[in-house]
Amino acid sequence: MRTLYHLWLDSGSRKIRILLKEKGLDFQMKVEKLWERREEFLRLSPSGELPVLIEENGISLPGQNVITEYLEEAFPEPSLLGGSDPLDRAEVRRVAQWFDVKFRQEVTDNLVEEKVMKRFLRLGAPEAAAIRAGHANIHYHLDYIAWLSERRKWLAGDHFSLADVAAASQLSCLDYLGDVPWEKHEAAKDWYARVKSRPSVQPLLADRIPGLLPPAHYADLDF
Incomplete structure (x- = not known):
């Protein structure tokens, strides 16, 4: 296997x-x-x-x-890049790259890496400035998710795609730590609630890290 x-x-x-x-x-x-x-x-x-x-x-x-x-x-079916239109597929790649690179650098690295991975990698104490930056930057990205999801069914168009997967993979890590201010970003929260309900995402919600439990809402499909 x-x-x-x-x-x-x-x-x-x-x-x-x-x-x-x-x-x-x-x-x-x-x-x-x-x-x-x-x-x-x-x-x-x-x-x-x-x-x-x-x-x-x-x-x-x-x-x-x-x-x-x-x-x-x-394994081209089902495609996670959208339909056959090259421009539509390019948009999926663009949004996915936004979260794979920009979101990760500006938010995930400043929170998950500082608060969790540094301890395991023995890289010293977390930097308070980096954590503050992560908490500040996430609002901008959640606003962007809201902007996209209010104009499209999903982040890159009419279908769930690699763009949604990329965004969900970042946010699910942060949500495990309780670092996503969902209460201030209802549109982004609505999008993530739909993502959480997908069978492909639900196994992530069962993850439990020894000595580090998530907040109660983490595995709640209805928040």
């Missing part, structure tokens, strides 16, 4: 978990504690980064972008 090496609060890992479920592909998961720097894992991912997908034939695919492109090409 194909195997996904992941960490609970790694947004790239969560993105691939959702994609595999949307594609209807069976897989098993293995938690990879990056801070242990296992030689066996480094042979699979020389960069030492997650996620890594091992296909049924034993081929190793490291990195969320590589895995995403592979899954779309090897």
